Amino acid sequence: MTSVFWTWVAAFFTLSILSFLYKDNPFYKFAEHIYVGSSAAFYVLQLWVFDVYPKLVGGFQYKVGIEKWILIIPAFLSVLMLTRFIKPISWLSRWAIAFTVGMAAGLGVTGLLQGFLVPQVKATFLPFYVPGTSFWNSFYLSVNNILIVLGTVATIFYFYFSREHKGALGTISRAGITFIMIAFGASFGYTVMARVSLLIGRMYFLIHDWLHLA
Amino acid sequence: MKREIPLAITFISGFLLIVALFIPHKPFGTLQETFNDWYIIVSGFTMILGIDSLLLHNWNKVKRRKSDWPYALALIMSFFLTFLWGLYSIVYEPTHNPFAPTASFLKYFYKSIFVPLQATMFALLAFFIASAAYRAFRAREINSTLLLFSAALVMLGRVPEGEQAAPYVFGIISLLFAVYFFIEASLLTAGFLKYLYIALGVLLLAAIYPVGKLLLAYLPKIADWIMNIPQLAAKRGILIGVALGGIAMSLRIIVGIERTYLK
Structure with a gap:
């Protein structure tokens, strides 16, 4: 009985959201607001259960010595963040914001260097001639490497706006936009496939789990 | 003081993290992990501010019967x-x-x-x-045509039985375009454009069989090639640009040139 009730609840929300395809209507608006409200609570709980509780409360419980007491700093900064609710001392929340911004900037430099820039540049240093099992295999692999290097360089040049895209720069940037368009088309195809697969999932739920038609 | 202390906090926290990257020894070695935990804790509390804003905005709507x-x-x-x-x-x-x-x-x-x-x-x-x-995706200029073709090839190449459907999809589209070109040619008086339209129509009709065969045999490989070569190259170029921009912005924040977060 319980599962039947919850299946009907799920079907109601699914149909309510899909009703937007007809036009904006009260069912859609209701489901949309429920989605926003419940998602906000969901993420608060997720943040508490997986991040704040184990790292702060769990840290105070299980860590020892300096590692335990140093947690007073993030706890203090977290409390400062809440001073935004108290007008006369709301400026203190800037300290906590400054800390998160500084951390994000520091992690941005190190993370982008280690995770993006260096590995991507390293992976672009490819040989223009690759020995293969046959002439055509070698030709295919070499052309692919040349295309990757040229495509990467051309794409970077496309985003170089300090000079007008004329002459050689114009030619390179035009090659760049060609690669970008192919990449966007491929990403678009992937996104459409993901969305359609979600749609198939919802249709399967309605037909199979809710209506028991198949 | 209300501006200097936050600027100092931003500088110290950001600078220490960069230093930690170059000195992998105690106390700097574990600094990145420790600061990352602190960041998660403090930014977790910012969620409360967001929730307050969301609820207050909606409560005001209810109170004022908007x-x-x-x-x-x-x-x-x-x-x-x-x-x-x-x-x-x-x-x-x-x-x-x-x-x-x-x-x-x-x-x-x-x-x-x-x-x-x-x-x-x-x-x-x-x-x-x-x-x-x-x-x-209107195939009016070369860039949107490229977008259209790569999207279509990736979609058809990555779905089960896509290669079976692709020759028919290509055949129908080619047929429609060929008919369109023949109609356009029939409306024109003799001239270069009229013969060009006829030639394009014939070319499309002639391409249906060989291109269909090619798609049937190689479509998944073509889709893989698009993903692994031109798509990868453009994505890599964009990622390198994003990384350079992100690093520049982060350094501006750390040294205090960028201060909009204090407003």
């Missing part, structure tokens, strides 16, 4: 009901975790309310993406 206020009330109620349900799972259920597989929160709320709402909301985008594609 248009659509019943929906705002539904939002507030759904927030508190979800939150209380999660709290109940934390306090009273044996696992003390609302995200445990046996918790009622995960079993009923997540599977019957959250997933249907989220999945359907994203599934709805399939229709809007299709209508946006209709506008964006």
